[in-house]
Amino acid sequence: MKILDRAFFGRNTQIVAAELIGKILVLNQGGSLVSGKIVETEAYFGADDPASHAFRGVTPRNRVMFGPAGVSYVYFTYGNHHCLNIVTEADGVAGAVLLRALEPLSGLSIMKKRRGAKHQTTALANGPGKLTQAFGITRDHSEIDMTRGPFFVAEKAEEGFVHVQTAKRIGISAAQHLPYRFYLRGNPFVSVQ
């Protein structure tokens, strides 16, 4: 397993979002390790993207999106849920990839405890809010450098063929036609095929 570095994230957001499909998100905290394969992402840009938090320029909330790549950006929405993003593009350029769904790999029992025992394995992290709940991610996990542990993304030594499907983003009211969502085609852990 090789940890993705800042050079990986410091590129065009659309490319990073597509290439994150199939990579492994790992969080090792409090003596418990949880991990999952990234099966769904969305790209968010800056001034050219009306659906992005960064569309109207720098604010206290979104300023991390303008900073160095490979840093986490966690925000709270709808009064209930956290969403996890990873900052992209060169330092000074706004961009981030929203992680929308994971296929759980390690720490299944921990995720089930956090999400509620009634949930199937496929429902543990098949949505941006579910994913953060399963991993125990809150705003405390924002602005963390993810290019080293204990919170990082890695790629397996040997990666099989990854069929990345492109689609429109979900749950936004602006720029709905843009093909900025990416998912692992046919994977049952994707929120919407």
Place this chain on the structure above:
DNA sequence: AAGGGGATTGCCT
């Protein structure tokens, strides 16, 4: 200082 909307989820019908 206040109001409105939001990159969602789960429960109820």
Place this chain on the structure above:
DNA sequence: GGCAATCCCCTTA
């Protein structure tokens, strides 16, 4: 399939 839950942040006054 519809809607409430519930809070933070941006916008405007």
